Amino acid sequence: MTQLGFQNDMIDTEKGVISREIFASEKIYQEELEKVFTRAWLFVGHESQIPKPGDFFTSKMGAESVIMCRDFEQKIHVFLNTCSHRGMKVCLYDEGNTQTFTCPFHAWSYSPDGKLVGVPHEKELYSHVLDKSKWSLIEVAKMEIYKGSIWATWDKDAPDFYDYLGDAKAHLDLVLDGLDGSDGGTEVFGGVHKWVSPCNWKIPAENFCGDSYHNPSHISVDMIGIGPSAAKGEKGRRDNELADAQHLWISFPGGHGIHSAMKPENNAYIEAYKDNPIAEEYYRHCYEERQIKLGDKARIVPFVGTIFPNTSFHGRQPRALCAWHPNGAESSEIWRFFLVDKAAPKEVKDLLRKYYMRYSGPAGMTEQDDMENWNYATQGSRGVIARRHPFNYQQSQNIYNINDPVPGMVSTQMTEENARQYYTCWSSYMQEKNWSDIMAHPAQRKSGTSR
Numbered sequence: 001m002t003q004l005g006f007q008n009d010m011i012d013t014e015k016g017v018i019s020r021e022i023f024a025s026e027k028i029y030q031e032e033l034e035k036v037f038t039r040a041w042l043f044v045g046h047e048s049q050i051p052k053p054g055d056f057f058t059s060k061m062g063a064e065s066v067i068m069c070r071d072f073e074q075k076i077h078v079f080l081n082t083c084s085h086r087g088m089k090v091c092l093y094d095e096g097n098t099q100t101f102t103c104p105f106h107a108w109s110y111s112p113d114g115k116l117v118g119v120p121h122e123k124e125l126y127s128h129v130l131d132k133s134k135w136s137l138i139e140v141a142k143m144e145i146y147k148g149s150i151w152a153t154w155d156k157d158a159p160d161f162y163d164y165l166g167d168a169k170a171h172l173d174l175v176l177d178g179l180d181g182s183d184g185g186t187e188v189f190g191g192v193h194k195w196v197s198p199c200n201w202k203i204p205a206e207n208f209c210g211d212s213y214h215n216p217s218h219i220s221v222d223m224i225g226i227g228p229s230a231a232k233g234e235k236g237r238r239d240n241e242l243a244d245a246q247h248l249w250i251s252f253p254g255g256h257g258i259h260s261a262m263k264p265e266n267n268a269y270i271e272a273y274k275d276n277p278i279a280e281e282y283y284r285h286c287y288e289e290r291q292i293k294l295g296d297k298a299r300i301v302p303f304v305g306t307i308f309p310n311t312s313f314h315g316r317q318p319r320a321l322c323a324w325h326p327n328g329a330e331s332s333e334i335w336r337f338f339l340v341d342k343a344a345p346k347e348v349k350d351l352l353r354k355y356y357m358r359y360s361g362p363a364g365m366t367e368q369d370d371m372e373n374w375n376y377a378t379q380g381s382r383g384v385i386a387r388r389h390p391f392n393y394q395q396s397q398n399i400y401n402i403n404d405p406v407p408g409m410v411s412t413q414m415t416e417e418n419a420r421q422y423y424t425c426w427s428s429y430m431q432e433k434n435w436s437d438i439m440a441h442p443a444q445r446k447s448g449t450s451r
Helices: 026-035 122-126 161-176 202-207 215-224 277-299 346-359 365-379 417-430 442-447
Strands: 042-046 055-061 064-070 076-080 095-097 116-118 142-146 149-153 186-188 193-197 246-251 257-262 300-307 311-315 319-326 332-341 409-411
Touching: 026 319, 026 417, 042 055, 042 064, 042 186, 042 319, 076 142, 076 149, 142 161, 161 257, 161 300, 161 311, 193 365, 202 311, 202 319, 202 365, 202 417, 215 365, 246 417, 257 417, 277 300, 277 346, 332 346, 346 365, 409 417
Parallel strands: none
Antiparallel strands: 042 149, 055 064, 055 095, 064 076, 142 149, 186 332, 193 332, 246 257, 246 409, 257 300, 300 311, 311 319, 319 332
């Protein structure tokens, strides 16, 4: 089977068609690793995972292993997990605490600040040539700690992280802040779910951009009821906290796509988390505190979203950051970081832990539905005949507002505009355009905020 590399006409958002080739071609996958994942800002982890000096968490950027660690001066670093001698991983563990990272191949050792500190037989074998200061671990070009979340890029010319997020930042804040509106009041809860799924990484990333059209996939789960009020007879995957809200599908410069909701002006509390009265009381209290702190801004409530290229979030029920790590043209390594308020009582965390497991992950009842869709969509991109016919992306085409009622390219009905803009941005990376072109977007041009 002949596989094509990327071609500009594979993405035609004016006609609303996208080639299936981009979801199955190994050549395109290899180009993505080179052109997308070496430039974009990527989510690495959360500082709550490495609270003490010497703590580390092994993560990924693109297809490559990286180490997120805290040195003995409390500074956080992100390094490529490869020895500068022969390339063996210097850290073979998922997480832990260490004085040094020692390569198991030839035992070169590095301190948590990345410096090469130990070389066996250094005096007799290397003393006349080796300058250890030049052989430290390879560090990312830029790193940003944002409300506890840690992001990095290999591109020294990439925009600052705040500029990269743009107005999408306000929606990411809703996930990272405490439910009472406190700044960055969350932490990663328990371990990280990790599994491999036979799907192209872009399919789940696009799904979380705001694909609400796939809800029929979850009818069986909704009929059973798995939410945090299920024991009280509530049906559905989650409590209906947004029953009175106007849903908003919003695209932003940089390819970010968000699905949030706007509550009415009176913004009345809707009872939720009924399975535990302590949890219900906590969430009611957080709701009231958030109203006081944020005022009218408290009307915006998170649902799902994707920060380009491969970091998505669930905003409330459940509440998590998701990384869709590329693992081949037809394979993704999926990592889910569950979030919870640091200040939440034990009873709340216990309730959420059980709910999160029911909902998400490889055994989660909702995510199993999603994975079946993603896997078959990837398979449906592989066939010789299938690849001659593009996918349809025409839903709600050209039906949107600019910066109304919130900043961005806003739709108030189900739409594939977020997906169309996501792939427009992806295409710009694949064409190796400059950063100003990558960040070009209808909302940006209309508001005159181009950088």
